[in-house]
Amino acid sequence: MSRPGTFGWFAQHEARLAWRDWLSLMTGGHRRRARSVALGFIAFALFVHGLAYLMLASATNLRGPADTHVLVIITGTLALAGSLMLSQAMESVTRAFYARGDLELILTSPVASSRLFAVRIAAMVVTILFMALVLGAPFINVLAWRGGAHWLGAYAVAVALAMDAVAVAVVLTVALFRAIGPRRTRGISQIVAAVIGATFVIGMQFAAILSFGTMPKMAVLQMAALVKRAPDSDSLIWWPARAVLGEKMALATLLGLSIAVLAAVIRLFAPRFGPLALATAGLSHVATRRIRHRSRFHTATPMQALRRKEWTLLLRDPWLMSQTLMQLLYLLPPAFLLWRSFYAGDGTSALVVPILIVAAGQLGGGLAWLAVSGEDAPDLIASAPVSQARVLWAKAEAVLGGIAVIFAPFGLALAIAAPFAAFVACVGVAIAAGSATAIQYWFRTQARRSLFRRRQTSSRVATYAEALSSIGWAGTGALAATGTWLAVVPGVIVLAMVAGAWMISPARSPSPI
Amino acid sequence: MTQDAPLALDIRGLAKRFERPAVDGLDLSVPVGEFYTLLGPNGAGKTTTLRMVTGLLKPDRGSISIYGIDALADPIGAKRITAWVSDEPMIYEKLTPLEYLDFVAGLWSVDGNLAASRARDLLALLGLTPHAQERCEGLSRGMRQKVALAGALVHEPKLIILDEPFTGLDAGSARMVKQALRARVHAGGCVIMTTHILDVAERMADRIGVMAEGKLIADGTLDELRRQAGSGHASLEDTFLALVAQDAAAA
Numbered sequence: 001m002s003r004p005g006t007f008g009w010f011a012q013h014e015a016r017l018a019w020r021d022w023l024s025l026m027t028g029g030h031r032r033r034a035r036s037v038a039l040g041f042i043a044f045a046l047f048v049h050g051l052a053y054l055m056l057a058s059a060t061n062l063r064g065p066a067d068t069h070v071l072v073i074i075t076g077t078l079a080l081a082g083s084l085m086l087s088q089a090m091e092s093v094t095r096a097f098y099a100r101g102d103l104e105l106i107l108t109s110p111v112a113s114s115r116l117f118a119v120r121i122a123a124m125v126v127t128i129l130f131m132a133l134v135l136g137a138p139f140i141n142v143l144a145w146r147g148g149a150h151w152l153g154a155y156a157v158a159v160a161l162a163m164d165a166v167a168v169a170v171v172l173t174v175a176l177f178r179a180i181g182p183r184r185t186r187g188i189s190q191i192v193a194a195v196i197g198a199t200f201v202i203g204m205q206f207a208a209i210l211s212f213g214t215m216p217k218m219a220v221l222q223m224a225a226l227v228k229r230a231p232d233s234d235s236l237i238w239w240p241a242r243a244v245l246g247e248k249m250a251l252a253t254l255l256g257l258s259i260a261v262l263a264a265v266i267r268l269f270a271p272r273f274g275p276l277a278l279a280t281a282g283l284s285h286v287a288t289r290r291i292r293h294r295s296r297f298h299t300a301t302p303m304q305a306l307r308r309k310e311w312t313l314l315l316r317d318p319w320l321m322s323q324t325l326m327q328l329l330y331l332l333p334p335a336f337l338l339w340r341s342f343y344a345g346d347g348t349s350a351l352v353v354p355i356l357i358v359a360a361g362q363l364g365g366g367l368a369w370l371a372v373s374g375e376d377a378p379d380l381i382a383s384a385p386v387s388q389a390r391v392l393w394a395k396a397e398a399v400l401g402g403i404a405v406i407f408a409p410f411g412l413a414l415a416i417a418a419p420f421a422a423f424v425a426c427v428g429v430a431i432a433a434g435s436a437t438a439i440q441y442w443f444r445t446q447a448r449r450s451l452f453r454r455r456q457t458s459s460r461v462a463t464y465a466e467a468l469s470s471i472g473w474a475g476t477g478a479l480a481a482t483g484t485w486l487a488v489v490p491g492v493i494v495l496a497m498v499a500g501a502w503m504i505s506p507a508r509s510p511s512p513i
Numbered sequence: 514m515t516q517d518a519p520l521a522l523d524i525r526g527l528a529k530r531f532e533r534p535a536v537d538g539l540d541l542s543v544p545v546g547e548f549y550t551l552l553g554p555n556g557a558g559k560t561t562t563l564r565m566v567t568g569l570l571k572p573d574r575g576s577i578s579i580y581g582i583d584a585l586a587d588p589i590g591a592k593r594i595t596a597w598v599s600d601e602p603m604i605y606e607k608l609t610p611l612e613y614l615d616f617v618a619g620l621w622s623v624d625g626n627l628a629a630s631r632a633r634d635l636l637a638l639l640g641l642t643p644h645a646q647e648r649c650e651g652l653s654r655g656m657r658q659k660v661a662l663a664g665a666l667v668h669e670p671k672l673i674i675l676d677e678p679f680t681g682l683d684a685g686s687a688r689m690v691k692q693a694l695r696a697r698v699h700a701g702g703c704v705i706m707t708t709h710i711l712d713v714a715e716r717m718a719d720r721i722g723v724m725a726e727g728k729l730i731a732d733g734t735l736d737e738l739r740r741q742a743g744s745g746h747a748s749l750e751d752t753f754l755a756l757v758a759q760d761a762a763a764a
Contacts, residue, residue: 296615296625301619301622302619302620302621302622304619305616305619305620306620309605309608309616312607312608312612313605313607313608316607316608316648317607376603376604376605376606377603377604377605378603379567379569379597379599379603380597380603380604380617380620380664381620382568382569383567383568383569383592383595383596383597384592384617384620384621385589385590385592385593385620385621385622386589386620387589
């Protein structure tokens with residue numbers, strides 16, 4: 001055990017908290033599930049390794065010297081991974097500023113709080129690295145198995161990328177704090193994080209649509225024109241890719257630079273974390289903005305009042321808005337495809353149908369959680385003279401009404417280009433959102449709205465059922481849009497899966513009320 | 514309590530069990546126009562009882578009648594004339610106090626103009642007018658508690674049930690709340706409250722019930738409780754502790 005107040009002691013403290021937090025996240029607080037989670041991880045690892053093997057089956061030249069073609073693909077993949085890691089890092093840094101937890105205890109104690117914050121910044125590197133390797137490690141392992149041990153250099157590059165991502169995220173978030181103040185930083189930084197995470201993926205999809213008329217993004221990296229225009233293979237820009245390939249000089253330089261950058265950021269910013277975090281603590285005590293246009297509830301029926309309340313609360317919470325509506329960023333490429341298809345008249349607009357359905361399912365699930373489980377005044381609602389069924393129906397209407405408003409423009413645009421596909425999309429959107437809402441209702445648990453990002457922990461079954469139903473309905477919609485009766489098959493399977501979720505849900509148990 | 518007085522609340526044989534019995538065959542009657550305070554040590558079953566009365570928990574057995582309405586057979590009818598305020602003010606952070614009261618009025622189907630007028634009066638009474646159009650997220654705990662209390666009063670319930678309503682209130686705010694509750698009793702309503710602040714119970718309650726181990730072990734005016742405890746002219750605190758000790762010894 002390290003001496004109290006030292007870096008090692010704080011590191012042990014943080015590691016213990018992180019481990020318990022992660023365990024709770026995975027098991028939903030049920031220790032008995034730990035064995036199932038471990039088995040699930042093994043199955044997942046085997047599955048992803050198999051997937052990586054299949055995806056890399058056609059890859060050649062894994063052992064030979066790297067040509068520009070390979071360097072472009074590796075660099076593109078690193079840019080994608082880096083943007084996602086930066087996005088995650090910004091979220092982590094923002095959370096560190098705004099989480100109250102033990103902050104006041106630490107800051108009022110006689111130890112140097114900068115040590116704790118240095119450890120927390122380092123812990124973010126570990127967390128982000130872990131999250132990246134969950135998906136990345138199987139690909140590295142398969143590459144090393146098929147192409148040789150030099151591919152293991154990719155692990156060191158992942159470490160360097162994680163350090164760079166956290167360093168940049170700390171600088172960006174502190175800059176936001178200085179520029180727009182603590183009140184707005186939380187929402188804005190999360191939006192920036194989501195945009196950074198989505199930009200590269202969406203950008204590649206746009207490029208793929210422009211080049212090939214469809215959306216598989218990795219194809220962009222294999223474009224002959226891109227390879228032709230790429231710098232010479234001895235350019236510095238390829239050093240990260242060369243580091244992945246195990247070139248010692250590139251690897252040592254990349255790692256050395258990343259360590260130096262992170263160390264500088266920790267030295268510069270760790271002592272400032274305390275005052276910045278304290279600035280967020282005062283937020284609840286400052287006078288809040290006055291409402292000029294107040295919502296009116298009393299002219300409505302209880303059902304209307306409930307619907308309006310849900311919409312008002314969501315519209316007034318920029319953080320929740322950003323969390324729920326960020327998924328819509330991914331609708332930009334299909335919207336672009338739709339627009340392009342409309343002018344080209346090539347019939348590819350039907351490709352949009354499954355994307356709209358899956359987005360509606362995911363968005364519906366999030367909104368339904370907020371309305372059903374994230375009720376901040378459950379006693380008030382339960383003690384009101386309105387039956388539980390009517391309350392839940394009003395909340396479902398609020399969710400589905402929101403979905404209708406968001407997806408109506410897409411439906412209308414699609415109706416002009418492909419009326420039958422539009423009909424299928426509208427039905428699919430309604431069914432997917434309705435299924436997700438029903439699943440959230442069956443597996444409802446009372447929670448604060450601020451726990452929105454951790455809603456999956458309350459029920460793994462609900463999370464998987466919601467995701468599978470969205471994907472299943474999207475598949476059904478994709479087949480239906482082509483006019484084949486085969487769409488009935490996945491439709492029946494998804495229906496059975498949703499029914500199965502209801503059968504095992506706590507909703508079938510007697511209500512305490 | 515006079516035998517003929519109409520009852521605001523009549524509980525018979527109420528029971529609820531969690532890991533162990535929380536409420537165990539409780540009988541309790543509170544007449545109209547009375548300020549009733551329920552006391553008891555932690556875990557005595559007070560909050561569980563009141564949550565069952567307000568429809569937030571389903572009893573295992575027993576009956577609950579609110580102003581003659583069977584609360585288990587007609588929960589909506591009973592809720593229409595009842596209000597509940599918990600010790601932890603549960604309000605919407607993104608609504609203003611005025612909007613919150615408006616929303617509560619909407620749930621209880623109160624006429625719009627009447628609700629607006631009552632909301633203004635209640636906010637003024639509780640000293641919240643300057644904050645009427647600020648979001649609740651910026652209010653202190655005491656102010657939130659007052660907003661929750663205003664929400665309970667805006668639909669003019671006949672029966673108000675409060676669980677530790679003075680937690681977090683400053684002296685001035687506590688006085689305002691007491692006056693508002695007393696005014697409701699004078700207007701013919703009924704207030705039932707739990708509290709651990711025995712001075713408040715001693716000064717405000719017409720009648721006091723003492724619960725322990727899920728049962729009502731004493732019930733009456735302060736003088737009646739003193740006689741039952743054999744504590745002469747002792748304070749309510751001494752009387753309460755004596756009654757709980759007697760019950761523990763008897764068990």
